[in-house]
Amino acid sequence: MARRAFTISPLGLWGAASAALLLFLTLGTLLAVAMKAEFTQGLGRADISALCFTLTQAFFSALLSVAFAIPVARALARRQFWGRQILITLLGAPFILPVIVAVLGLLAVFGRNGLFNQTLAMFGIETVSIYGFSGVLLAHVFFNLPLATRLILQAWLAIPSERYRLAQSLGFHPNDVFRQIELPMLREVVPGIFAIVFLICTTSFAVALTLGGGPRATTLELAIYQALRSDFDPGKAALLSSIQFALCTLAALIAWYFTKQQSTAAGFDRVVQRTDVNTLPLRMIDASVIAFAAMFVILPLAMVVERGLSGILTLPSVVWVAALRSVVMALASSAVMLALVLPLALIAARRRKAWPEAVAYLSVSASPLVIGTGLFILLNPYFSPRDLALPITIFVNAAMSIPFALRALLPEVRAVEATWSPLADQLGMRGMARFRLMLLPRIRRPMGFALGLTAALSMGDLGVVALFADPDAGTLPLMIFRLMGAYRMEQAAGAALLLLMLSLTMFMGFDRGGRQNAAT
Amino acid sequence: MLRLNQLEITQGTFRLLADLSIPAGEKIAVIGASGGGKSTLLALIAGFIAPKSGQLIWQDNDITDLPPAKRPISMIFQDNNLFPHLTAAQNVGLGISPALRLTQEDHTKITSALDRVGLADMATRKPAALSGGQIARVALARLLVQGNTLVLLDEPFAALGPAMRAEMLDLVSELVSEIGATLLMVSHAPEDAKRIADQVVLVSDGIAHVPKRTKDLFENPPTAMREWIG
Numbered sequence: 001m002a003r004r005a006f007t008i009s010p011l012g013l014w015g016a017a018s019a020a021l022l023l024f025l026t027l028g029t030l031l032a033v034a035m036k037a038e039f040t041q042g043l044g045r046a047d048i049s050a051l052c053f054t055l056t057q058a059f060f061s062a063l064l065s066v067a068f069a070i071p072v073a074r075a076l077a078r079r080q081f082w083g084r085q086i087l088i089t090l091l092g093a094p095f096i097l098p099v100i101v102a103v104l105g106l107l108a109v110f111g112r113n114g115l116f117n118q119t120l121a122m123f124g125i126e127t128v129s130i131y132g133f134s135g136v137l138l139a140h141v142f143f144n145l146p147l148a149t150r151l152i153l154q155a156w157l158a159i160p161s162e163r164y165r166l167a168q169s170l171g172f173h174p175n176d177v178f179r180q181i182e183l184p185m186l187r188e189v190v191p192g193i194f195a196i197v198f199l200i201c202t203t204s205f206a207v208a209l210t211l212g213g214g215p216r217a218t219t220l221e222l223a224i225y226q227a228l229r230s231d232f233d234p235g236k237a238a239l240l241s242s243i244q245f246a247l248c249t250l251a252a253l254i255a256w257y258f259t260k261q262q263s264t265a266a267g268f269d270r271v272v273q274r275t276d277v278n279t280l281p282l283r284m285i286d287a288s289v290i291a292f293a294a295m296f297v298i299l300p301l302a303m304v305v306e307r308g309l310s311g312i313l314t315l316p317s318v319v320w321v322a323a324l325r326s327v328v329m330a331l332a333s334s335a336v337m338l339a340l341v342l343p344l345a346l347i348a349a350r351r352r353k354a355w356p357e358a359v360a361y362l363s364v365s366a367s368p369l370v371i372g373t374g375l376f377i378l379l380n381p382y383f384s385p386r387d388l389a390l391p392i393t394i395f396v397n398a399a400m401s402i403p404f405a406l407r408a409l410l411p412e413v414r415a416v417e418a419t420w421s422p423l424a425d426q427l428g429m430r431g432m433a434r435f436r437l438m439l440l441p442r443i444r445r446p447m448g449f450a451l452g453l454t455a456a457l458s459m460g461d462l463g464v465v466a467l468f469a470d471p472d473a474g475t476l477p478l479m480i481f482r483l484m485g486a487y488r489m490e491q492a493a494g495a496a497l498l499l500l501m502l503s504l505t506m507f508m509g510f511d512r513g514g515r516q517n518a519a520t
Numbered sequence: 521m522l523r524l525n526q527l528e529i530t531q532g533t534f535r536l537l538a539d540l541s542i543p544a545g546e547k548i549a550v551i552g553a554s555g556g557g558k559s560t561l562l563a564l565i566a567g568f569i570a571p572k573s574g575q576l577i578w579q580d581n582d583i584t585d586l587p588p589a590k591r592p593i594s595m596i597f598q599d600n601n602l603f604p605h606l607t608a609a610q611n612v613g614l615g616i617s618p619a620l621r622l623t624q625e626d627h628t629k630i631t632s633a634l635d636r637v638g639l640a641d642m643a644t645r646k647p648a649a650l651s652g653g654q655i656a657r658v659a660l661a662r663l664l665v666q667g668n669t670l671v672l673l674d675e676p677f678a679a680l681g682p683a684m685r686a687e688m689l690d691l692v693s694e695l696v697s698e699i700g701a702t703l704l705m706v707s708h709a710p711e712d713a714k715r716i717a718d719q720v721v722l723v724s725d726g727i728a729h730v731p732k733r734t735k736d737l738f739e740n741p742p743t744a745m746r747e748w749i750g
Contacts, residue, residue, distance in 0.1 A: 419600050422568060424618075428589025433619035441605035 010431065011350075015343035019359045022340065025399045026366040029374020030245055036377045037242045038235035047240060049215060050223040054247070057133065057219070058201035061140035062194045068141070069148035069193075070186065072293040075286035076149070077156035078277055087294055088153070091146035094297065096453060096507050097500070098460025099139075099206035100477045104484075104496045105300025106130065106139055106211075108307055115299070135211035136219075140204065144197045146297060151196075155189040156182070164274055174276050192258035199251040203244075203367040206462040210481065220244045221369045225467060234377055241370040252365040304496055311494025318472075319495050322479040323502060326459055329394055329475060330506060333458035334451045336398035341405045341450065346439075348406075349413040350421075360406040363399050368463035371396050376467070389468035393475070397458035405450035409443060416442045448514015452507040459503045476502070522565075522670065522702060524728070527574035529557070529564055536560055538728035540721065544579070544669070547696065547703040548731055549713035552723035553748050558706045561721075561728050562674050565704065566595050578670065589618070594668040594701075598675050601659040602647045608634065608658045609643040615662040633661040637691065653684050660688075660695060671696055673705040689716050710749055714738060724748070 043051075076088065094102065110116045110130045117127040130138060159181060167177050205221035212218060218226070220240055227237035277283075344356035375392055376385050385392075416439055424438050440447075462477040469478060476499050483492035524538040536557040542548055550558045563569050565576065567588035576584045583591050594615070602611045612630045613622050622630070634643055637657040647655055656677050663671060673692065677685045693716040696703045704721075707713055713720055719731040724744035741749065 420603070422597060423600060423603075425568065425588045426566065426593070426595050427614045427618050428587075429614065429618040430589075437606070437614070437618075437620060438603065441603070 011343060011346055015347045015356065018340045018343050019356070021395075022359050022363065022399055022402065025371055025396065026362040029371045029378070030241075030366070032374040032377045033238045033241040033245070033370060035238075036234055037238035039239065039242075041235065041239065043239075043243075046215060046218070047223065047236075047243075050218045050220050050240070051243060051247075053133075053212075053217060054202055054219045054221075057136050057140070057204075057217075058198045058251075061137055061144060061201040062197040064137065064141050065144035065148045065197050066152075066190060066194050068145050068293075069152050070190075071285075071289045072145070072149045073152035073156055074182070075289045076153050078274055079283075079286050079290070081290075087290070088150070090294075090297055091150050093301070094143045094146045096456035096460070096503060097143075097301075098462070098477055098496075098503055099143075100210065100462055100480050100484075101304055101460065101496045101500045101503075102142055102300060103139060103207065103210045104307070104480070104493060105304040106135075106142060108303035108493075109300050110135075110138060115303070131211055132214070132217045133212075136204070136207055136217055139207040139211055140197075140201050142296065142300065143207075144200060145293070147200075148193050148197055149293070151193045152186070152189060155185055159185055168274070168276060172276065174282065177276065192255060195251065195255035195258050199248065199255050199364070202247055202251050203369075205367075205369055205466075206477075209462070209466070210484070220247070221367060224369045224373055228373060228376060228467060234373070234380070237373045238377060241373045244367055245365065245370050248367055248370075249365040252361075301500075304493070304500055307490075307493035308495075308497025308500075311490040311492075312497050313494075315491060315494050315498065319476070319479055319491070319498070322474060322476045323495075323498055325390070325473070326476040326499075327502060327506070329390060329397075330455040330458040332394045333397040333401070334454045334510070336394060337401050337405055337454040338447070338451060340398060341402055341409060344402075345406060345409045345413045348410055349417045357406065357410070360402045364403050366399075368396055368400060368461075369467065371399070372464040372467040385468050386470050389465065389470065389473075392468060393461065393465045394458070396464045397461050398454065401450070401454035401457055404453055408446040408450045408453075412443045412446045413439070444514045446514070448510045448512070451514075452510030455506040455510060456503045459506055460499065521579065523575075523577040524565075525575040525577060527564065527576065528572045529560060529569065530572050531560070531569075534560075535726050536723070536728065537726060538564075538574075540728060540730045542702060542704070542719075542721075542731060544702050545700060546731075547693065547716055547718045548705070548721055549717035549719075549734070550704060550706045550721045550723060550728075551708070551710070551713055551748070552744075554708060556723045557726070557728070558723045559674055561723060562595075562672050562704065562706050565670075566593055566672055567591050591670070592668045593670045593672060594663045594666040595672040595674070596659050596663065596676050598678050602655055604647050607644050607646055608639060608650065608654075608661075611647075611658055612662045612665055615666040629665050630661075633664040634658070636664060636695075637661045652680050653688065656680065656688050657691070660691060664695060664699065667699060669699075669701050671701045671703045673703070675706050675708060685712070686715060692716065710738070 076084065107130060108114050110128070112127065112129070114130075120127055128134070163181050164177070167181060172180070203221060204219055205225065208217065208219040208222040209225070212222060220243060224237050224240045224244065227233045227240060341360070344360055347353050348356040372392070379385055379388060420438050420442070424434055429438055460477055461475070462481060465475050465478055466481070469475070471478065471482060474482075476495060480492050480495045480499065483495060521544050522542040524540050527538040529536045534557065538561060550561060552558050560569065564571055567586060571584065574584075575582050578592060602608075606614070609630050610620060612633055613620055613626065616622060616626045616629065631640070631643065634640055637660050639654060639657050639661065642650060642654060647658075650658065676692070677688045680688060689712060692703070705712070705717065713734060717734045720734050720737045721731045722729045722737070722742070722745055737745065
């Protein structure tokens with residue numbers, strides 16, 4: 001490398017601008033929140049119960065998700081069956097599924113007139129309620145059981161098959177295999193996965209908004225929303241936001257501590273042939289575990305489709321307008337995300353700097369509602385937050401997607417730089433030419449994935465938009481929430497199906513676009 | 521003449537010294553045990569790593585501090601010589617304009633270069649649709665349009681079988697002679713060196729030795745060389 005004097009390159013400027021915006025959204029808004037927080041006011045009883053509920057539900061959500069995920073992952077790791085790959089793909093679906101759609105699906109299965117209670121009633125058993133603590137848990141397990149399963153499965157498949165062969169040649173009983181091979185692996189990965197699910201559940205807003213509420217099932221995020229939206233008390237919102245940020249940061253640090261030692265080596269997704277587990281009882285256990293997991297994920301989705309089909313064709317035009325607004329906003333979020341993440345990935349890969357990653361992962365411990373509160377406090381004296389609802393939502397959603405996007409992009413960008421930069425340097429490819437001719441064609445796949453993920457997450461977002469938006473000029477998820485509140489369930493179901501289709505189409509559209517003609 | 525004037529490279533505990541001259545128009549093989557620093561020497565000449573001290577001088581110009589693309593150098597790497605998402609013609613075109621802004625005249629040049637290496641009808645193919653030998657030929661066509669006076673090969677054509685590699689080396693030798701360039705080739709195969717090199721630089725014991733006539737060196741090899749050949 002030729003010795004070069006320090007100059008400000010266009011890439012450096014771009015990266016600095018991106019980092020500045022992200023820092024403003026995470027730490028800047030936090031500062032505004034902290035300045036405004038009325039610490040002297042102290043915590044009321046409702047605030048303390050919100051904090052307790054947040055912690056309790058996050059703990060039990062994580063516990064249940066991980067506890068159920070272990071047998072499911074074990075069954076998927078040691079059984080080869082038709083539809084296995086489809087099921088694993090399907091387990092990825094809840095991650096991009098709009099919360100409001102999942103909630104409607106869960107209501108259709110577990111709600112008052114849902115399948116579950118109908119079955120119970122048939123046998124004369126008392127029905128159960130999905131609202132409150134149990135409903136919040138149920139929804140969180142619905143979202144996080146699949147995530148935990150996929151993460152544990154990865155670790156399971158990363159166990160070298162030689163170890164199983166050795167165990168077989170030594171005549172291990174399945175229990176010995178579990179104790180000697182699988183338990184050590186679980187001990188290593190489970191705390192990290194538990195912490196990740198815990199972190200995700202501490203920032204739960206939309207689930208609490210739709211299924212929780214009231215003094216006994218209000219999360220901090222929901223309390224922030226109510227303080228701003230119903231009580232017009234920015235000082236209280238700021239105080240709660242400070243607590244929420246502290247909680248998230250702590251949870252994020254714990255998750256980081258437990259996951260940092262883990263190797264992220266992906267398994268080869270090869271099922272190890274095992275003769276020791278071919279006994280009938282074990283096969284029946286695995287079969288029922290897999291059936292249960294499949295039903296748990298598929299049934300609510302199927303119900304969304306079934307209930308929505310009749311309503312989707314007769315949706316009023318306001319719903320279509322909201323859908324169009326959502327699509328435009330999701331596309332804008334994706335574009336903003338890409339503009340923010342590319343310079344960070346390039347600087348991290350090319351200049352071997354660590355700060356871009358640190359900046360990107362800051363938004364993990366920032367929650368949309370905390371950012372929203374900060375922006376509200378900053379903007380309120382000068383603008384009507386309502387007028388800026390849509391641009392704010394676009395930027396916040398882009399920022400919230402950055403950690404996932406960077407995770408997808410950075411390894412590829414690093415690989416491209418390592419493989420192709422000698423040739424590009426030799427040929428003198430620099431600046432835009434290098435970007436256009438070397439980088440972009442080689443990172444189409446992860447870029448398509450990141451764009452699709454951001455589009456789907458923004459499409460389904462029911463967070464910061466609920467805080468700001470004019471209910472009559474809101475997005476599709478907000479519209480569904482309003483329809484549910486007005487007990488127009490058929491229209492809500494139709495709109496939910498529309499949202500589901502739009503989210504999946506956008507995700508798959510971008511993801512396919514990245515794969516198709518992906519330069520080989 | 522390429523002059524390596526008291527060059528010193530250090531990488532961690534590794535240290536390599538080079539103080540030698542290579543006459544213009546000669547074909548030089550750089551040989552030595554693996555890990556001895558052959559490729560490091562080539563990377564230094566190409567501008568990918570900076571020396572700790574010393575100068576690199578080409579035809580009376582000090583090029584020590586120039587970035588790779590500003591040096592009068594064309595280089596062929598062990599692999600990854602073609603971008604997989606670009607056609608053969610585009611890959612050649614990068615040798616003329618790194619941003620692929622090509623004039624009609626440039627296109628004519630590209631076509632004739634591809635023609636020269638026997639790939640006239642492969643211009644629109646991407647590397648995935650080419651054989652290993654054809655990929656090597658495209659890289660050689662680019663070398664032609666670059667028209668640089670110094671050609672570096674880092675263990676080239678390693679992925680090809682012996683017969684194909686010999687064929688490629690002969691083609692390289694012809695092309696280099698045609699454009700009157702100086703050739704430096706790192707190789708771990710003695711037969712490659714014997715095939716096309718006029719002189720040999722032996723890299724051993726942290727020193728890049730002064731070039732010797734290929735014939736002399738192989739007839740009367742020094743100890744380090746004997747150990748390497750086995």
